[in-house]
Amino acid sequence: MPGQRADARRNYAQILAVAEQEVALHGAEASLEQIARVAGVGSATVRRHFPSRRELxxxxxxxxxxxxxxxxxxxxxxxxxxxxxxxxxxxxxxxxxxxxxxxxxxxxxxxxxxxxxxxxxxxxxxxxxxxxxxxxxxxxxxxxxxxxxxxxxxxxxxxxxxxxxxxxxxxxxxxxxxxxxxxxx
CATH class of the missing domain: 1.10.357.10 (Tetracycline Repressor, domain 2)
Structure with missing residues (x-):
């Protein structure tokens, strides 16, 4: 992440924070689309930071x-x-x-x-x-x-x-x- 733009680092941190909440509520099958919605980013942004569910x-x-x-x-x-x-x-x-x-x-x-x-x-x-x-x-x-x-x-x-x-x-x-x-x- 050190070479990323500031907005990309913020997006990563926001996606991860939301993912932690969603996984706590729904387990490993938490919806990636829901994570994107709550984080205020598009699904493509989630997938750019976390190409697979496993990485997330x-x-x-x-x-x-x-x-x-x-x-x-x-x-x-x-x-x-x-x-x-x-x-x-x-x-x-x-x-x-x-x-x-x-x-x-x-x-x-x-x-x-x-x-x-x-x-x-x-x-x-x-x-x-x-x-x-x-x-x-x-x-x-x-x-x-x-x-x-x-x-x-x-x-x-x-x-x-x-x-x-x-x-x-x-x-x-x-x-x-x-x-x-x-x-x-």
């Missing part, structure tokens, strides 16, 4: 994904690999159940693997060390991948989004799933 969703979720990735890096220094990984999974679950559209955006990535999704890529890169340490410590089965964990949380968030208490139900289901990723004792 990445921009909407970028800050929180960066926070989750940073939290994973902080937890990597923990001496309790299992607790660190579970704390991070709890944070991802909480966010995925409260940020409408995030789970669908991450699921979209799983459905179209030929396109690398920046949110998933950033999460995987940050969480891999946590998972590897938990596997080395014998706290997680060796065949579990970070992509498995992200898919698990994504599925839980999608399955609970219409529940009366989505976050509570998601935490309950995550606790059940943790038994499945744990090694047999």
């Amino acid at each position: 969703l990445e921009a909407v979720f970028r800050g929180r994904i960066e926070d989750l990735a940073e939290r994973a890096r902080e937890l990597a220094a923990s001496h309790d690999a299992r607790s660190a990984l579970l704390e991070w999974l709890d944070a991802l679950t909480d966010y995925a159940t409260t940020a409408r559209g995030l789970a669908a955006a991450l699921a979209l990535d799983e459905a179209t693997p030929e396109h690398v999704h920046a949110c998933s890529t950033q999460l995987v890169g940050a969480v891999d060390p946590l998972l590897l340490e938990a596997v080395r410590a014998g706290e997680v089965r060796a065949d579990v991948t970070t992509a498995d964990l992200v898919a698990l949380v994504t599925g839980i968030a999608l399955a609970t989004e219409h529940h009366a208490d989505p976050a509570g139900q998601a935490r309950r289901l995550l606790a059940l799933a943790v038994v499945g990723i744990s090694p047999e004792r």
Whole structure:
């Protein structure tokens, strides 16, 4: 954006602000035309800044994904690999159940693997060390991948989004799933 004209930067910021509101209300399928209308720009302007829905969703979720990735890096220094990984999974679950559209955006990535999704890529890169340490410590089965964990949380968030208490139900289901990723004792 540094080389853009001032009006283009303003349009980008306005579109992104409106997109954040619309995605919060309507999830990942928020209408691009509605975003353009509310932002006071044409559909072509939205598409010029965000050529695909995926790029728009990445921009909407970028800050929180960066926070989750940073939290994973902080937890990597923990001496309790299992607790660190579970704390991070709890944070991802909480966010995925409260940020409408995030789970669908991450699921979209799983459905179209030929396109690398920046949110998933950033999460995987940050969480891999946590998972590897938990596997080395014998706290997680060796065949579990970070992509498995992200898919698990994504599925839980999608399955609970219409529940009366989505976050509570998601935490309950995550606790059940943790038994499945744990090694047999």
